[in-house]
Amino acid sequence: MTLAAEINSSSPEKLLSPVLSAFWDQPDSWTLETYERHEGYQGLRRALAMSPDDLIAYVKDSGLRGRGGAGFPTGMKWQFIPQGDGKPHYLVVNADESEPGTCKDIPLLFANPHSLIEGMIIACYAIRSEHAFIYLRGEVVPVLRRLHEAVREAYAAGYLGRNILGSGLNLELTVHAGAGAYICGEETALLDSLEGRRGQPRLRPPFPAVAGLYACPTVVNNVESIASVPAILNRGKEWFTSMGSEKSPGFTLYSLSGHVVSPGQYEAPLGITLRQLLDMSGGMRPGHRLKFWTPGGSSTPMFTDEHLDVPLDYEGVGAAGSMLGTKALQCFDETTCVVRAVTRWTEFYAHESCGKCTPCREGTYWLVQLLRDIEAGRGEMADLDKLNDIADNINGKSFCALGDGAASPIFSSLKYFREEYEQHITGKGCPFDPAKSTAWADNHKEVTA
Structure with a gap:
């Protein structure tokens, strides 16, 4: 039976598949004791019984795709690391979750940090790395504290350090707190930040798999991608491929x-x-x-009903x-002004642009100016074509995906809601403004009653 058929024939609750979130609601879910009680670190033991090359092939065969946005096959990314090159290899986990609307990695780390740590040990064994890093968004201090405690527990239990479980694998794990820059969610900007430099995207090639952290072969993976690996090893790739x-x-x-x-x-x-x-x-x-x-956060083209x-x-x-992106499903009802929402998102991208490349630096600035004028009722019809033209000059022409993400809401909102933009222009202001719209006031009264 296909997934579509299952969806039509099943009750909604039966469609859930709690794995990473299976015991989030239990007391002390973040502790090593609770994690081991739920088959924690069993996947690691199975991984260590395989050769690194066989382990990479196993993850590749499972079809696991990166959960950070692009959906690149995880096993293939590991396979890109050159072997026998005499250089140190590094694993860097991107926990700098900053996309507007995205909130999956931070809750996962808060409730179940050991799933990430176990996945990192498995990944490091596969790519022959002896030092791994977690780059965490620094504002989430409670998560940082829990992550530090989980790492301490893993060291004390022999899962980190030297000769892990008698396998001969040595691994040091460093938790690094970022300083709150959205651009550092881009993998090469993250690497520059980790090295102590200003976080800005690197020109590629060379790619991180060849010259990443400290100019050595590096794998950069999302939190959820790595945290999913232990369950695949523990329950089998056939179990994993039976879903989705x-x-x-x-x-x-x-x-x-x-x-x-x-x-x-x-x-x-x-x-x-x-x-x-x-x-x-x-x-x-x-x-x-x-x-x-939005199917994947504000940087993905919006959908409608x-x-x-x-x-x-x-x-x-x-x-x-x-794009599926980070699977951040932000849902807005009919009381929401599309122009206002897109303006706020674009202001965010303009503020977070690192300024390295001209299309993004200048383009996002001018998008904000036009959107603010349209929202305030000062726009002209010609501004809609200007918006589209500027977004086109950013899309695909910037150093990293921030520019593409800034252009996506512009294109999609003009595609589906051009009439609403025009209403702002012809009506000299936002039709959702309480002072201008009795319909908005009635809806607001209904919600707050």
């Missing part, structure tokens, strides 16, 4: 937020639909309907004209 779709197998965390009754993390097989997730979460807030949503049944896997979302 053919090209996007396995389970993943969907972050549902916005105007929904029960926002939160929903761990389900890839290929589930937003309609099913909304059924589980109680739907949109009472008396309101879905207007637009016409896309409720798009399979939320990499191929399904891509075919519909967007």
Whole structure:
């Protein structure tokens, strides 16, 4: 039976597949004792019984794809590391979660940090690395403290340090707190920051697999990608591929937020639909309907209520004209002004641009100026074509994906809601402004009553 058929024939709750989130609600879920009670570090033991090359092939065969946005096959990324080169190899985990709307890695680290640590040990054994780093967003101090404690527990139990479980594997793990720059979520900017330099994207090639951290071969993976590896080793690649779709197998965390009754993390097989997730979460807030949503955070092209049944896997979302990204499903109802939402997102990208490349540095600045004028009722019809033109000059022409992410909301909002932009211009202001719209006031009164 296909996943689509299962979705139509199953109750919503049966579609969930809690693995990483299986015991988040238990007392002391973040401790080593709780983790070991739920088969923790069993995947590591199975991995150490394999050769590093066989382990890479096993992860590759499982079809695990990176959960950080692009969906690149994890095993293939490990395979790119050259062997026998005489250089140190490094694993760097990107925990600098900063994408507007994305909130999966931080809750995962807060509730279950040992899943990441076990996955890192397995990955380091595979790529023959003896030093790994976690680059964490520095503002989340409670998570930083829990992560430090989990690392301490792992050292004390013999899972980190020298001769891990008698295998001959030596591994040191360093937790590094970033300073709050969105650009450091880009892997090469993260590496520069980790080395003590200003976080700015590097020109590629060379790619990190050849010359990454300290000019040595480096694998950079997302938190959820690495944390998913222990379960694959423990339960088998056949179990993993039994979930999801053919090209996007396995389970993943969907972050549902916005105007929904029960926002939160929903761990389900890839290929589930937003309609099913909304059924589980109680739907949109009472008396309101879905207007637009993002499948992978604000840097992915937005969808409308016409896309409720798009399979939320990499191929399904891509075919519909967007990207799965980090699976940050932000849902907005009809009381939301699209122009205002896009303006706020664009202000964020303009503020977080590192300034290294001209298209992004200058383009995001001018996008903000135009959007602010349109939102305030000072825009002209010609500004809509200017928006599209500037976004086109940024998209695909900047050093990193920040520029592409800034252009995505512009393109998609103009595609689906051009009429709303025009209303701001012809009406000399936002139609959702309480002073200008009795409909908005009635909706607001209904929500707050």
